[in-house]
Amino acid sequence: MLFEGTKAEQIKHDYDRDGYVRLPGFLSPDELRALLTNLDRYVEEIVPGLPNTDVFYEDKEQSNSLKQLIRMCEHDAFFRQMMDDSDFTRLAELLLGRNTSSRNMQFFNKPPKIGLPTPPHQDGYYWMINPCEGLTMWLALEEVDEENGCVRYATGSHLKGMRAHSRTDTLGFSQGITDFPSTDDKANEVITTARPGDLLVHDAKTVHWADGNTSHTRTRKAMGLVYFSDRAKIDTEAQTVYQKKLTEDMEKAGKI
Numbered sequence: 100m101l102f103e104g105t106k107a108e109q110i111k112h113d114y115d116r117d118g119y120v121r122l123p124g125f126l127s128p129d130e131l132r133a134l135l136t137n138l139d140r141y142v143e144e145i146v147p148g149l150p151n152t153d154v155f156y157e158d159k160e161q162s163n164s165l166k167q168l169i170r171m172c173e174h175d176a177f178f179r180q181m182m183d184d185s186d187f188t189r190l191a192e193l194l195l196g197r198n199t200s201s202r203n204m205q206f207f208n209k210p211p212k213i214g215l216p217t218p219p220h221q222d223g224y225y226w227m228i229n230p231c232e233g234l235t236m237w238l239a240l241e242e243v244d245e246e247n248g249c250v251r252y253a254t255g256s257h258l259k260g261m262r263a264h265s266r267t268d269t270l271g272f273s274q275g276i277t278d279f280p281s282t283d284d285k286a287n288e289v290i291t292t293a294r295p296g297d298l299l300v301h302d303a304k305t306v307h308w309a310d311g312n313t314s315h316t317r318t319r320k321a322m323g324l325v326y327f328s329d330r331a332k333i334d335t336e337a338q339t340v341y342q343k344k345l346t347e348d349m350e351k352a353g354k355i
């Protein structure tokens with residue numbers, strides 16, 4: 100779905116004000132079907148050959164507990180095109196107001212009963228970029244609500260600076276805000292239930308989190324696409340050191 104004229108201006112205005120925007124029905128049913136078919140193919144054909152840093156399970160002994168796939172656009176042409184040459188790419192340019200560089204594409208699942216909460220965090224804290232100009236698109240692949248762990252935002256938190264974070268035990272979300280929830284977080288909480296094909300986009304500094312999946316039967320599947328502005332510079336040295344230590348810790352803990 101491409102946006103133009105006053106509609107595009109409204110979306111950018113709401114995004115700049117709130118730190119996130121919801122775009123219902125961003126993907127048509129046909130587009131969503133094509134994505135799901137390619138996701139199934141990816142899981143069947145690509146996942147078995149991936150390193151343990153790019154595929155996470157809630158329990159690595161149970162193949163039906165898949166929770167996260169990382170860097171999908173680096174492993175597959177379909178997802179590379181979706182990231183680099185699509186309505187998602189154009190939307191990232193609109194919202195960042197500049198040329199962009201694509202950074203990461205992920206699949207997020209919370210398996211029934213065992214899907215863990217997503218700790219409160221700001222994505223920019225993980226990214227180590229300066230200036231902190233980037234965004235995450237979060238695309239619902241199925242019905243997502245309070246039962247199976249929808250995303251929650253603190254509206255306007257992107258304008259209030261970077262919060263202190265510290266290490267968590269959550270695989271895939273290794274940093275969480277230390278003083279959460281503040282009174283401000285609770286007062287500005289927005290619960291974003293979503294239907295298949297709906298898109299949420301949030302700023303690098305927007306505080307967000309999600310509950311675990313308490314359903315006994317339903318999964319909670321979504322895709323995440325990360326874009327930086329073309330002038331955001333990554334502190335590659337700090338990131339390499341952090342990633343190396345994190346991978347070692349996760350291996351030691353038997354999580355990957």
Ligand SMILES: O=C(O)CCC(=O)C(=O)O
Nearest residue numbers: 207217222235237309323
């Ligand atoms: O899927 C989730 O629970 C959260 C995803 C998230 O935090 C993100 O995309 O930045």
